[in-house]
Ligand SMILES: Cc1ncc(COP(=O)(O)O)c(C=O)c1O
């Protein structure tokens with residue numbers, strides 16, 4: 001399997017190189033050259049499979065040439081062995097049509113664990129084959145950071161620098177990052193939004209001197225391996241609800257467009273997806289783009305769904321590339337225009353291509369709170385605010401009554417317990433696997449959202465870490 005860049009001028013690479021590179025050298029994002037696909041019989045055969053077996057079946061075509069099926073199975077067994085639910089991503093029924101797909105049974109209580117537990121192991125596997133050290137730079141609105149840190153903490157050939165917007169993540173999210181005191185983990189709170197953090201990370205990748213010197217890699221969903229691992233749970237859920245004989249709709253609370261793009265990939269691979277609902281909070285760039293073609297960056301508003309307080313959705317570029325005819329050079333020009341003007345219009349082909357599978361809904365605080373209450377009072381489920389945005393959008397979307405609608409439950413309610421308590425008067429208990437989060441010491445640098453300040457910090461700490469490793473090993 002070869003991967004090509006959405007901006008058309010980086011070299012095509014295999015899975016191992018794409019995973020270690022993160023972002024393509026032309027600033028684009030990697031995608032498979034062609035979509036692998038399954039026949040209805042092959043999808044039918046997934047019905048009785050365990051999560052690990054489904055993961056191997058779905059991901060094998062993507063890793064071909066870099067991992068054998070046995071190696072992939074070994075990594076998946078280790079990654080999903082850390083989940084607290086036997087089904088890994090169980091389904092819960094809410095009423096005759098609505099379901100939740102619980103994606104928060106991993107070590108850090110959010111859907112990010114599904115991909116990042118695997119990605120940590122992929123990094124280790126690929127680094128064991130070469131004499132290399134990786135410097136991961138990442139941006140987080142809270143969940144990617146904690147999941148990535150859990151996945152790579154203590155790994156000898158990796159340093160991780162994780163930027164989060166100061167004061168704009170929940171206390172649980174912050175502590176899940178800052179209380180990990182492993183020597184290869186560096187948390188940085190920046191004065192700015194998640195978008196500022198993501199722009200700084202991309203700027204580090206796009207500076208060839210800096211990215212080459214520190215051998216940068218990515219844990220954000222700009223890294224293809226992140227999305228690949230998320231495709232699995234669409235198959236896993238859909239076959240349990242009757243695919244391939246029945247089409248399934250999914251409603252996905254959306255920020256960086258990674259999770260919902262994984263659903264798009266599942267559909268490209270032959271899964272019968274009736275509809276993908278893109279559920280945004282009031283930071284609604286994706287809703288405006290999909291409903292009217294207007295992709296223009298507004299100011300980020302802080303909400304009770306901080307992980308979705310995003311106005312530039314990095315994976316949207318992957319969708320535009322695929323539905324717009326895969327013309328990398330044209331897309332590169334369009335994205336350069338966006339970077340200069342902070343606004344662009346979708347082409348007709350992009351708009352129409354997206355509309356074939358995707359619809360969008362913008363959910364405000366009131367609708368989100370009502371959905372939390374609906375799930376609690378009607379089905380006895382305490383859901384987190386991000387999941388509630390997805391559920392509210394599902395409830396507002398017209399779907400044939402015979403089609404099940406699965407809302408992706410992206411985080412455990414305890415991660416956002418203050419917002420949940422405000423909405424339904426119930427304070428979710430912290431799962432015991434989180435341990436004594438509130439008794440632990442925190443470590444975090446606080447820096448301005450400035451390229452010079454961040455790169456100086458990374459350079460100084462990476463050098464320190466390199467010399468420390470020489471000291472340990474030599
Ligand atoms: C809890 C939660 N829900 C939803 C999202 C949005 O997912 P995506 O960025 O893949 O669209 C995020 C962050 O990414 C998240 O942390």
Ligand SMILES: N[C@@H](CCOP(=O)(O)O)C(=O)O
Nearest residue numbers: 140141142143144220221307
């Ligand atoms: N909500 C995310 C934002 C980063 O998204 P990613 O999927 O691109 O890593 C977070 O939790 O940090």
